[in-house]
Amino acid sequence: MSPPKVPDGATRGWIVPIGGGEQKEHDPVILERFVQLCGGRDARIMVIPTASRLADTGERYKRIFTELSAGEVRVVDFDTRRDAGEAGRLEEIAECDGIFLTGGNQLRLATLLGGTGVARLLRERNANGVHIAGTSAGASFLSEHMIAFGEDGVTPHAGSVTLAPGLGLTNRVVIDQHFTQRNRLGRLITALAFNPFLIGLGLDEDTAAFIGPDQTVEVEGSGTLTVVDAAKLKFSSMDQAGPNDSVSMLGLTMHVLVRGATFNLHTRHASAGALAVTKE
Amino acid sequence: MSPPKVPDGATRGWIVPIGGGEQKEHDPVILERFVQLCGGRDARIMVIPTASRLADTGERYKRIFTELSAGEVRVVDFDTRRDAGEAGRLEEIAECDGIFLTGGNQLRLATLLGGTGVARLLRERNANGVHIAGTSAGASFLSEHMIAFGEDGVTPHAGSVTLAPGLGLTNRVVIDQHFTQRNRLGRLITALAFNPFLIGLGLDEDTAAFIGPDQTVEVEGSGTLTVVDAAKLKFSSMDQAGPNDSVSMLGLTMHVLVRGATFNLHTRHASAGALAVTKE
Numbered sequence: 001m002s003p004p005k006v007p008d009g010a011t012r013g014w015i016v017p018i019g020g021g022e023q024k025e026h027d028p029v030i031l032e033r034f035v036q037l038c039g040g041r042d043a044r045i046m047v048i049p050t051a052s053r054l055a056d057t058g059e060r061y062k063r064i065f066t067e068l069s070a071g072e073v074r075v076v077d078f079d080t081r082r083d084a085g086e087a088g089r090l091e092e093i094a095e096c097d098g099i100f101l102t103g104g105n106q107l108r109l110a111t112l113l114g115g116t117g118v119a120r121l122l123r124e125r126n127a128n129g130v131h132i133a134g135t136s137a138g139a140s141f142l143s144e145h146m147i148a149f150g151e152d153g154v155t156p157h158a159g160s161v162t163l164a165p166g167l168g169l170t171n172r173v174v175i176d177q178h179f180t181q182r183n184r185l186g187r188l189i190t191a192l193a194f195n196p197f198l199i200g201l202g203l204d205e206d207t208a209a210f211i212g213p214d215q216t217v218e219v220e221g222s223g224t225l226t227v228v229d230a231a232k233l234k235f236s237s238m239d240q241a242g243p244n245d246s247v248s249m250l251g252l253t254m255h256v257l258v259r260g261a262t263f264n265l266h267t268r269h270a271s272a273g274a275l276a277v278t279k280e
Numbered sequence: 281m282s283p284p285k286v287p288d289g290a291t292r293g294w295i296v297p298i299g300g301g302e303q304k305e306h307d308p309v310i311l312e313r314f315v316q317l318c319g320g321r322d323a324r325i326m327v328i329p330t331a332s333r334l335a336d337t338g339e340r341y342k343r344i345f346t347e348l349s350a351g352e353v354r355v356v357d358f359d360t361r362r363d364a365g366e367a368g369r370l371e372e373i374a375e376c377d378g379i380f381l382t383g384g385n386q387l388r389l390a391t392l393l394g395g396t397g398v399a400r401l402l403r404e405r406n407a408n409g410v411h412i413a414g415t416s417a418g419a420s421f422l423s424e425h426m427i428a429f430g431e432d433g434v435t436p437h438a439g440s441v442t443l444a445p446g447l448g449l450t451n452r453v454v455i456d457q458h459f460t461q462r463n464r465l466g467r468l469i470t471a472l473a474f475n476p477f478l479i480g481l482g483l484d485e486d487t488a489a490f491i492g493p494d495q496t497v498e499v500e501g502s503g504t505l506t507v508v509d510a511a512k513l514k515f516s517s518m519d520q521a522g523p524n525d526s527v528s529m530l531g532l533t534m535h536v537l538v539r540g541a542t543f544n545l546h547t548r549h550a551s552a553g554a555l556a557v558t559k560e
Contacts, residue, residue, distance in 0.1 A: 080514070080515070081514055081515065107474065107518050107519035110474055110475040110518075111474070111475070111516040111517075111518050111519050112519075114474075114475035114476045115475070115476040115478075115511060119477065144424070144451075145425075148474060159442075162443075163443045163444055164443055164474030165425050165443070165474060165475035165478060166475070194387065194390055194391070194394075194428060194444030194445060195390040195391070195394035195395070195445040196361075196391070196394045196395040197394045197395030198395075198445060230395060233361060233395070234360070234361055234362065235360070235361065236391040238387050238390075238391050239385050239388040239390075239392075
């Protein structure tokens with residue numbers, strides 16, 4: 001699933017991966033910004049808790065978004081692939097301003113929604129201006145190339161990451177979450193070692209990448225966003241590495257960004273500049 | 281790398297994955313059809329032997345295509361990522377009617393060409409009508425989601441396949457080669473278990489899938505093309521499977537096709553009908 005075509009005259013909605021563990025009550029800057037982006041008191045937000053196996057995940061986010069004064073919050077869950085083709089639920093998705101994918105397991109999202117009407121509609125809605133955020137597993141799922149699972153550690157080795165197709169709202173990045181907390185640099189770099197066209201985004205907990213329609217990433221929250229850019233890579237040994245071998249990569253570019261910093265996915269230019277004005 | 285946009289008025293070139301071991305001297309129907317597709321005696325064919333580490337792979341295919349009366353055959357190889365940005369070599373690619381990627385190791389193609397000017401140009405040329413074929417490793421590389429490596433066997437288990445980003449001429453399929461010969465059904469099904477939007481193409485040796493601009497796949501050669509379609513999948517257990525666990529999938533559709541049969545990637549309709557007329 002490659003990024004959907006944005007129709008003439010339309011502007012793509014924002015894509016907002018969050019590294020998990022975002023503040024929900026005390027100073028919830030990320031969720032608050034998402035509500036504002038979707039229209040604040042007019043915002044109709046749809047929560048999809050499908051990644052989670054906990055019964056109250058959807059209701060919990062409904063309460064949080066309601067406390068943040070969103071106009072209307074609904075929860076739509078999908079337990080089977082048949083659910084993901086049901087007309088009534090698709091209509092609810094068609095009518096919102098923002099969609100929020102909770103954490104859990106990204107392979108629940110991919111196996112339940114991949115190739116269904118829900119996946120098609122999410123892509124089509126984003127191309128037409130609906131903002132889509134995801135936290136933890138929900139963040140991983142947003143991109144075309146998704147980290148399904150992997151091993152912790154700082155340095156890359158060939159078998160440390162398993163990629164799978166994701167939702168495909170963007171194809172420029174591969175997203176990892178709980179980045180500092182779970183020591184995931186090695187597996188993110190490994191993901192780039194296969195094919196260096198990707199840009200790696202490593203999101204700490206309580207940290208979000210607000211990816212605007214102009215391909216500028218704006219960092220929000222209390223942690224760091226680690227950007228690994230392989231555009232100038234001179235060499236990758238992935239083609240010669242066995243599953244347990246370390247991988248050699250020469251010429252990676254890395255940026256560690258905090259709130260207010262930006263990175264442009266098109267020009268690959270990083271800036272430490274002030275937080276850009278929220279576009280609504 | 282998602283499929284490049286086809287400009288208004290242009291027609292995408294054919295995409296031709298071959299399962300490896302294609303006949304080269306006695307009755308080379310696949311290579312012959314590729315030459316005809318590219319213009320026969322007027323065809324300018326570019327051979328890229330980068331997947332291979334053997335010194336004579338490029339020259340061998342040059343000889344074969346010349347014997348098949350192609351108008352002009354050149355070999356361009358890339359040993360480093362720097363080579364893949366060199367203007368002279370890019371110009372040669374820009375001027376041909378057909379491009380042929382040899383076998384070897386698909387991760388040599390992805391690590392050397394991914395994110396370089398060569399990858400961009402191959403995508404752009406295909407969108408503008410240049411036909412691109414690949415055999416064995418060259419076949420695997422053609423699609424957006426590529427099988428990097430995996431294990432043999434008939435049934436799926438979670439750790440049996442490693443996906444990586446490929447060239448991305450098409451994003452609808454995941455391609456496997458030497459399919460019957462190396463017993464690869466299990467890993468192809470596993471690839472679909474992650475995200476059922478993919479269509480699996482399992483190509484036997486001496487067998488090719490000629491994928492036309494209208495998304496119809498035409499089978500050529502002496503073996504079978506196995507199509508695994510997960511569009512009607514009811515359930516995948518991949519989200520619950522550990523690395524060595526078997527994976528459950530309910531509702532896969534499978535077609536085994538021989539020369540003359542077709543499968544439409546858009547409608548997902550298979551036909552045993554007569555070999556379609558070669559379009560030039």
